[in-house]
Amino acid sequence: xxxxxxxxxxxxxxxxxxxxxxxxxxxxxxxxxxxxxxxxxxxxxxxxxxxxxxxxxxxxxxxxxxxxxxxxxxxxxxxxxxxxxxxxxxxxxxxxxxxxxxxxxxxxxxxxxxxxxxxxxxxxxxxxxxxxxxxxxxxxxxxxxxxxxxxxxxxxxxxxxxxxxxxxxxxxxxxxxxxxxxxxxxxxxxxxxxxxxxxxxxxxxxxxxxxxxxxxxxxxxxxxxxxxxxxxxxxxxxxxxxxxxxxxxxxxxxxxxxxxxxxxxxxxxxxxxxxxxxxxxxxxxxxxxxxxxxxxxx
Numbered sequence: 001x002x003x004x005x006x007x008x009x010x011x012x013x014x015x016x017x018x019x020x021x022x023x024x025x026x027x028x029x030x031x032x033x034x035x036x037x038x039x040x041x042x043x044x045x046x047x048x049x050x051x052x053x054x055x056x057x058x059x060x061x062x063x064x065x066x067x068x069x070x071x072x073x074x075x076x077x078x079x080x081x082x083x084x085x086x087x088x089x090x091x092x093x094x095x096x097x098x099x100x101x102x103x104x105x106x107x108x109x110x111x112x113x114x115x116x117x118x119x120x121x122x123x124x125x126x127x128x129x130x131x132x133x134x135x136x137x138x139x140x141x142x143x144x145x146x147x148x149x150x151x152x153x154x155x156x157x158x159x160x161x162x163x164x165x166x167x168x169x170x171x172x173x174x175x176x177x178x179x180x181x182x183x184x185x186x187x188x189x190x191x192x193x194x195x196x197x198x199x200x201x202x203x204x205x206x207x208x209x210x211x212x213x214x215x216x217x218x219x220x221x222x223x224x225x226x227x228x229x230x231x232x233x234x235x236x237x238x239x240x241x242x243x244x245x246x247x248x249x250x251x252x253x254x255x256x257x258x259x260x261x262x263x264x265x266x267x268x269x270x271x272x273x274x275x276x277x278x279x280x281x282x283x284x285x286x287x288x289x290x291x292x293x294x295x296x297x298x
């Protein structure tokens with residue numbers, strides 16, 4: 001484990017492994033911006049999930065390119081997708097031809113992700129390391145109860161990347177706003193959005209409590225919108241049906257970009273600890289987040 005004060009010479013191509021959800025991506029944005037500021041001539045490639053490519057295409061920010069990681073145990077686990085050895089081998093062959101100067105592991109403690117990053121055949125590797133994980137060229141210990149933003153910034157500091165922002169920010173595009181406008185037209189009432197979903201059920205505030213918040217916001221003069229993904233439809237409908245006043249159900253009707261556009265117009269967003277909560281904050285909305293236990297720390 002070695003830290004350097006200055007930037008590294010000859011860094012032209014950087015690969016960053018972060019193949020997870022929108023909230024996880026946004027928490028890494030300050031680290032990506034630090035990389036971009038320190039290595040402005042370098043191309044930053046995000047090794048991510050399928051959703052990253054359309055969402056980041058043409059969006060101003062520190063990521064220049066997205067390469068979708070194939071299903072891989074501990075790196076890109078999905079319920080209905082099976083890891084294929086031949087597909088992975090072909091992927092690593094292509095990655096070796098990329099000639100990355102620097103590969104960065106921002107994808108957990110490294111039990112699976114460090115061997116994955118080592119197979120990219122980059123000139124230098126840095127990242128996180130739990131006790132059982134393989135060592136990269138430079139690494140910092142993976143400590144679970146640590147701010148994810150600071151954790152990622154600590155990793156990129158290993159190659160001299162200097163922090164420029166601490167709070168994630170995301171540019172909202174005209175296409176984002178247009179999509180949101182078609183579903184939720186501008187009106188005189190201020191917008192308030194409720195998001196009842198969360199990946200872990202333990203993070204979900206009871207629907208009756210969220211519905212009560214929605215009623216209070218509506219009585220205060222807000223147009224209340226309730227959002228969610230298709231698997232969260234039952235939760236969204238439960239909140240809408242529990243409310244005493246009318247709310248707009250937009251479940252499953254917006255792309256991620258369209259949701260960003262809608263959130264950027266909201267006066268307030270009330271949400272469980274979830275990707276949309278982080279997205280709302282990143283596009284400038286005032287947020288009220290409901291956290292479960294240690295997630296408030298990380």
